[in-house]
Amino acid sequence: MNILDQSPFKIGVNYWPASTAIKMWSDWHPEEIADDFKQMSGAGLDLVRFFLFTPDFVKNGQVQPQQLVHYQTVLECLKSANLYGVPTLFIGHMSGQNFRVDGWDDSTFFTDPDVLKQQKVFIGSILDASRESEHIAGWCLSNEIPNDFPGKDSAEVTTWVKEISDFIHDMDSRPMLLGDGVWSPEITGAGRDNNLEPSANYSLRELAPLQDTLGVHFYPRYNDYWPQAYNSGFRILMAGSWKKEVFLEEFGHSISMGSEENQALYYREVIFSALQAGATAALNWCWTDFEKSDLRPYLHNTFENRFGLRRMDGSFRPALNEMQQISQLSQALAADNWQLAPRDSYLIIPATFYHGLPFDWDRDSDEKYDLYLHTYGALASSGALPMCIHEPGVQHRSQDHDIHFTHHTSFVLTQATLWLPALKRLSAPFFEKILDHVESGGVLYASFANDHWIVDLDETLGLKSNLRFGLPDFYPEETITISSPTSWGAVGDSKITLQLGSARTQRAMAYLPAKTDGAEVLLEDAVGRPLLVRKVRGAGSIYFSLFPFEMLMMQTCDDAVRDFVTALYAGIREENLSQGSSCTDSAGEFLRFNRNHETKEYLFNHAWEHRAFDVRLRNKENIIKNFRVELPPKSFCEVVDTTNHLSEEKGYMETGSMAKENGRQF
Numbered sequence: 001m002n003i004l005d006q007s008p009f010k011i012g013v014n015y016w017p018a019s020t021a022i023k024m025w026s027d028w029h030p031e032e033i034a035d036d037f038k039q040m041s042g043a044g045l046d047l048v049r050f051f052l053f054t055p056d057f058v059k060n061g062q063v064q065p066q067q068l069v070h071y072q073t074v075l076e077c078l079k080s081a082n083l084y085g086v087p088t089l090f091i092g093h094m095s096g097q098n099f100r101v102d103g104w105d106d107s108t109f110f111t112d113p114d115v116l117k118q119q120k121v122f123i124g125s126i127l128d129a130s131r132e133s134e135h136i137a138g139w140c141l142s143n144e145i146p147n148d149f150p151g152k153d154s155a156e157v158t159t160w161v162k163e164i165s166d167f168i169h170d171m172d173s174r175p176m177l178l179g180d181g182v183w184s185p186e187i188t189g190a191g192r193d194n195n196l197e198p199s200a201n202y203s204l205r206e207l208a209p210l211q212d213t214l215g216v217h218f219y220p221r222y223n224d225y226w227p228q229a230y231n232s233g234f235r236i237l238m239a240g241s242w243k244k245e246v247f248l249e250e251f252g253h254s255i256s257m258g259s260e261e262n263q264a265l266y267y268r269e270v271i272f273s274a275l276q277a278g279a280t281a282a283l284n285w286c287w288t289d290f291e292k293s294d295l296r297p298y299l300h301n302t303f304e305n306r307f308g309l310r311r312m313d314g315s316f317r318p319a320l321n322e323m324q325q326i327s328q329l330s331q332a333l334a335a336d337n338w339q340l341a342p343r344d345s346y347l348i349i350p351a352t353f354y355h356g357l358p359f360d361w362d363r364d365s366d367e368k369y370d371l372y373l374h375t376y377g378a379l380a381s382s383g384a385l386p387m388c389i390h391e392p393g394v395q396h397r398s399q400d401h402d403i404h405f406t407h408h409t410s411f412v413l414t415q416a417t418l419w420l421p422a423l424k425r426l427s428a429p430f431f432e433k434i435l436d437h438v439e440s441g442g443v444l445y446a447s448f449a450n451d452h453w454i455v456d457l458d459e460t461l462g463l464k465s466n467l468r469f470g471l472p473d474f475y476p477e478e479t480i481t482i483s484s485p486t487s488w489g490a491v492g493d494s495k496i497t498l499q500l501g502s503a504r505t506q507r508a509m510a511y512l513p514a515k516t517d518g519a520e521v522l523l524e525d526a527v528g529r530p531l532l533v534r535k536v537r538g539a540g541s542i543y544f545s546l547f548p549f550e551m552l553m554m555q556t557c558d559d560a561v562r563d564f565v566t567a568l569y570a571g572i573r574e575e576n577l578s579q580g581s582s583c584t585d586s587a588g589e590f591l592r593f594n595r596n597h598e599t600k601e602y603l604f605n606h607a608w609e610h611r612a613f614d615v616r617l618r619n620k621e622n623i624i625k626n627f628r629v630e631l632p633p634k635s636f637c638e639v640v641d642t643t644n645h646l647s648e649e650k651g652y653m654e655t656g657s658m659a660k661e662n663g664r665q666f
Contacts, residue, residue, distance in 0.1 A: 002175050003046070003084050003137045004213050005245045007339075009330035010281035011271070011323045012047025012084075013040060013309060014250055018288040021295060022094055025056040030073050036287065037081035043316070044324050047137055049086040049249065049283055050074065051094070052126065058101045061118045063125045071129055078135040086249075086283075087130075088140040088179055089123060093148040095304045097297035109149055110160040120167055127171045138175040139168055140249070144217065145180050146202050154201035158210075165210045178207060181217030181250070182239045186354040186390060189369045205354075205393065208242040215249030216279075224557040226587065227370060229606035230377035233273035233589070234388075237376070240278060241349070241388045248274045252285030253319070256303035264318035265608075265634035271326045272604050272636060276385075276591045278340060284309060284323065333593055338600055341592035343387035344580070345379050345573070346416040347372060348434075351391040352425040362425065362451065367508070367554070374554045375421045378562060380589040382569035383582040383615070386419075391430050417443040417576060419569075421550040422508075423457075424449035435460070439538030443576050445569075447545035450510035461544045462519030462535040465512055472510030475500060475547065481526040482564065488522045489571020490584045490616070496564050503555035512546040519544070523568070532568065543572050562586035570616070577618060581639065585613045591636070601639045605631035615639060 003010065017036060020027040040048055057067045071087075078085045091099065108115045130136050141164060142148065161178060168176050184204035208214065216239050220231040232251070240246045251270050253263040267284065274282045289308035292298035298305050309320045352360065353368050372388075379386040418434060423446040426434075431454065438444050450472045458465050467473070482496040503509050516530055522543075523532035535542045549568065553561045563586050570582035581590060581601055588611075591602040605611045615627040617639075629639060 004175055004247055005280050008334035009275050010046040011327045012045050012283040013287040014283055014285045015048045015050045015287045021290050021292050022053055025053050025067055025070055028070055034077040037077045037083050041081040041083050044327060047084050047281060047283060051088045051091045053091050054101050055099050058122050063122050068125055068129050075133045084135050084137040086137050086140050088143050090142045092142050093144045095297045096301040098148055106149055110156045136174055140177055140179040142179040146183055152201055154203050157202055158206040161207055161210050175212030177211045177213050177215045179215060182214050187238045189353050204242050213245040214239045214243050215247060217250040225608055226377055227373050232270045233277040234373050234376045236274055236277040236279050237388045241390045247279050247281040249283055250285050252307050254303040254307045256306045260317050264322050267319040268322040269634050338593035338595045341385060341594045343385050345384035345386045345419060347376055347386050347388050347419045349388055349390045350426055351393045355393060370554050371422055371550055375550050378565040378569055381566040381583060381586045382573060383590050384573060385592055420446040422447060422449035422548060424452045438540035438542055441539035443541055445543040445572055447548050447550055448512040450507055462517055463514040464517040465514040472507050473513050474505050475511050482523055482531060484523050485521060489574060490567040498561055501556055508551050514546060581615055581617045583613055583615050587611055588613050602636050603629050603639050604636035608633050
C-alpha cells in the first residue's frame with residue numbers, strides 16, 4: 001500500500017522532539033516521542049517524517065546496535081499511535097548546518113566503494129528492522145542533499161541514487177524518494193549555465209525515474225504578494241511534469257518572520273494550492289518549537305526555534321486548525337466520490353529553461369522562473385486548471401536530436417490548450433508537434449519575445465512583421481490603451497489603459513510591429529496596432545499577443561496588468577470551453593472536482609485584503625452566468641449557483657453577491 005499516493009489528501013509534520021531536537025537519538029527520551037506521536041494522531045495528522053541522525057547511527061564505519069533498538073521503539077510508537085512514518089536516512093544537512101559521518105565527506109560520499117558498502121549496511125539494517133512494520137509510508141534518502149554536497153558531478157549523483165534505489169527496492173516494496181527538495185534546474189531554472197547553485201547538477205530528468213514519488217520543499221520570499229501566493233501550486237506542478245506522484249514534503253513559516261495569525265493564513269493558502277495541484281500530502285516544518293540556544297544549528301539560525309505547530313507550553317498554533325480543515329474537506333469529498341477535475345490548460349516550459357542550447361547568447365534564465373510563475377498565476381486566476389509540461393531536451397553531445405519525452409507529453413499534445421508566454425527558443429521537432437496539435441483541433445496561445453528563433457512565424461500567425469535584426473521595438477507611448485474591435489471575450493466593449501512605466505525600454509519588453517495578413521484582430525491599441533490576433537490553423541486556432549504582457553505583469557507588479565492578462569486568458573478559455581468557470585479578476589484560484597456529470601468548485605482569494613471576483617460560468621445550455629464572489633483575505637468558499645431566472649436584458653443568468661450563507665466559507 002502506497003499511502004503517499006492515495007486519496008484523500010494527507011497532512012503531516014516533520015519531527016524532532018522539543019527537549020532534544022537533533023540530539024533525539026543520543027539524548028534518548030522514548031516517552032516524549034510516544035506522547036508526541038499520540039498527540040499528532042489525536043490532531044488528525046496522518047504522516048510524520050523523522051530523521052535518522054546518521055552520525056549517531058554510524059561510527060567508525062559501523063552501525064550502532066543501540067540506535068537500532070531505539071529505532072524499533074520509534075516503530076512501536078508509530079503503531080501505537082496509528083501513525084505513518086517517513087524515515088529520512090542520511091543526515092546530513094539539517095536546518096542550516098551540515099553534519100558528517102567520519103569518512104563520508106565530499107570526496108567519498110558518492111563514489112568511494114568502501115563508503116558505499118557502509119551505506120548499504122546501514123540502510124539494510126534499517127530495512128531489516130522495519131520488515132514487520134506496517135507503519136512506514138516510504139523511505140527518504142536525505143534531507144536536502146544538494147545543501148549537503150553541492151556542485152557534484154551529475155553523473156556521480158545519478159549513479160549513486162540508482163545504486164541506492166536498486167538496493168532498497170530489492171529489499172523493500174515501499175516507495176523511495178531522494179529528499180532533495182526537488183531543487184533541480186528543471187524546476188528552478190538556476191544553474192543552467194554554471195554550477196553556482198548547490199542543486200545545479202541534481203538533474204530531475206535523470207533522477208525522477210529512480211524515485212517512486214517526488215517530495216517538494218520550498219520557502220519562497222518575494223517583494224510582492226502575487227508570486228509568493230502562486231509559488232506553491234506552481235512548484236508542485238513543475239515537479240509533476242516529471243513524475244505524476246508528488247507530495248509537499250516540507251514547507252513552513254517561522255513566527256520569528258511573521259505573526260501567528262498570518263502563519264495560519266499562509267498555511268491555508270499553501271495547503272489549498274497543494275490540494276489543487278494534485279499533491280497527495282503536505283508536511284509542515286515542523287511539529288514543535290525548540291529552546292536550543294546552546295545547540296547548532298539553533299544557536300545561529302535562531303528562527304529555527306519557532307517553526308512549530310505546537311508552542312513550548314504545549315498549546316497549538318492556529319496553523320494546525322488550517323491543516324485540519326482542508327484535510328477534513330478532502331476526506332468529505334473523497335467519501336462522496338468527488339475526484340479532482342482533469343487539467344484543462346498546459347503551460348509549456350521550454351528546454352532552454354533548464355539547460356542551454358549550444359552557443360546560445362540568451363542568458364536570461366534567472367527571470368524565466370518568474371515569467372512562468374506569473375503566467376501560471378494568471379491562468380489560475382482566470383479559472384484554468386493549469387499543468388506544466390517541459391519541452392524535451394536536446395543532447396549537446398550527440399549529433400542526433402534526442403527527444404526525452406516526459407510522462408505527460410504524448411497525452412498532453414492530443415487534447416489540451418497550450419500556453420507559451422515569451423515564445424523564443426524551441427526545438428524544431430517540438431514546435432512541429434505543437435503545430436500538429438493545433439491542426440488536429442487544439443488551441444495554442446503564445447506571446448512575442450524579442451530575439452526569437454522561430455522560423456516562418458509570420459506565416460504561421462497570419463502576420464507581416466517589421467522586425468529589424470538585433471534592434472528591439474519599444475512601444476512608443478508611456479501608456480497602452482486596449483480595446484476590442486469585435487467586443488471580444490471578457491474585454492467586451494471596455495477600454496483598458498495600462499501604465500508601462502520604466503519597464504517600457506527594457507529589451508524583454510519589446511513588442512512586435514506588424515500588420516495582419518490572414519489573422520483576425522481581437523484586441524488593438526488606440527491607433528489600431530494589433531495586440532492580440534487569432535489565426536485558424538486546420539481544425540484549431542493560434543492566439544498570439546504581439547505585446548509581451550506577461551513580461552509587463554512580471555516587471556510592474558501592477559494589479560491592473562494582472563487583471564487584464566487574467567481577462568485575456570479567460571476570453572481564450574471561454575471561446576474554447578464547452579463548460580466550466582472563468583474569472584476576470586487576478587488573485588484567485590479554483591479548486592474543481594468532478595463526479596459523473598457534476599462539478600463542484602471552490603474559489604480562493606490569494607490577496608491579503610478583501611476581494612470581489614467576477615466569475616463567469618458557461619453551463620450545459622451554453623449560457624454564461626455571472627457570479628460576484630466576495631472573499632476575505634486568504635479565504636475560500638464553494639461557488640454555488642443560487643439563480644433561477646434568466647436576464648432578458650443581458651442575455652445571461654445573473655446572481656447577486658455571493659454572500660457567506662450562499663456557499664461554504666473557510
